[in-house]
Amino acid sequence: HYSFFPGRPRWPANKRDLTYGFLPQNGLTDTIKIVFSRAFERWSEVTPLTFTETSSFQSADIKIGFFTGDHNDDEPFDGPMGTLAHAFSPPAGHFHLDGDENWVIDGVPIDDGNFFSILSAVDLESVAVHEIGHLLGLGHSSVEDSIMFPSLEAGTRRVELANDDIQGVQVLY
Ligand code: TQI
Ligand code: CA
Ligand code: ZN
Numbered sequence: 001h002y003s004f005f006p007g008r009p010r011w012p013a014n015k016r017d018l019t020y021g022f023l024p025q026n027g028l029t030d031t032i033k034i035v036f037s038r039a040f041e042r043w044s045e046v047t048p049l050t051f052t053e054t055s056s057f058q059s060a061d062i063k064i065g066f067f068t069g070d071h072n073d074d075e076p077f078d079g080p081m082g083t084l085a086h087a088f089s090p091p092a093g094h095f096h097l098d099g100d101e102n103w104v105i106d107g108v109p110i111d112d113g114n115f116f117s118i119l120s121a122v123d124l125e126s127v128a129v130h131e132i133g134h135l136l137g138l139g140h141s142s143v144e145d146s147i148m149f150p151s152l153e154a155g156t157r158r159v160e161l162a163n164d165d166i167q168g169v170q171v172l173y
């Protein structure tokens with residue numbers, strides 16, 4: 001079953017059109033940006049929310065960036081595996097991904113580093129859909145095939161919202 005953060009934080013009722021931006025220094029490719037737009041689309045399809053990319057990182061409601069190790073928010077990343085990403089509950093909007101993961105898009109590694117291993121491949125879109133759930137106010141779910149279930153096998157793609165995810169987010173919005 002779905003859950004919420006303590007106090008059930010959510011984006012306010014007068015803020016249904018959210019913007020998202022990418023940390024400029026990350027220099028992300030269009031392929032990566034399309035993955036995020038697909039992930040946002042899954043949530044906008046089942047809520048009154050819209051998500052639009054903005055080139056102004058500073059003013060974006062949702063700020064997306066790849067970081068490695070300590071990045072000054074008391075939740076340092078830990079190299080390959082372990083923590084993959086984290087997002088903060090509304091209305092913080094910080095969405096951080098561990099730049100040390102072997103991120104894959106549609107089964108293809110983002111950077112063909114020397115140490116790519118299928119055993120540690122992490123599907124970017126799956127993690128993005130999960131973290132956006134957190135950004136909208138969802139906690140973890142006990143339903144195993146839900147997006148908000150707190151575990152995902154290496155290399156697995158899980159991007160379809162389950163009924164449980166939809167019911168949870170529709171309680172909030
Ligand atoms: N990051 C955790 C997560 O997003 C961070 C976290 C731990 C958390 N406890 C929390 C966030 C409680 C909100 C509330 O769940 S993670 C998955 C998994 C992670 C894990 O790097 O462990 C996904 C990120 F397990 F579901 F696959 C994304 Cl999809
Ligand atoms: Ca990690
Ligand atoms: Zn962080």
Ligand code: ZN
Binds near residue numbers: 130134140
């Ligand atoms: Zn989670």
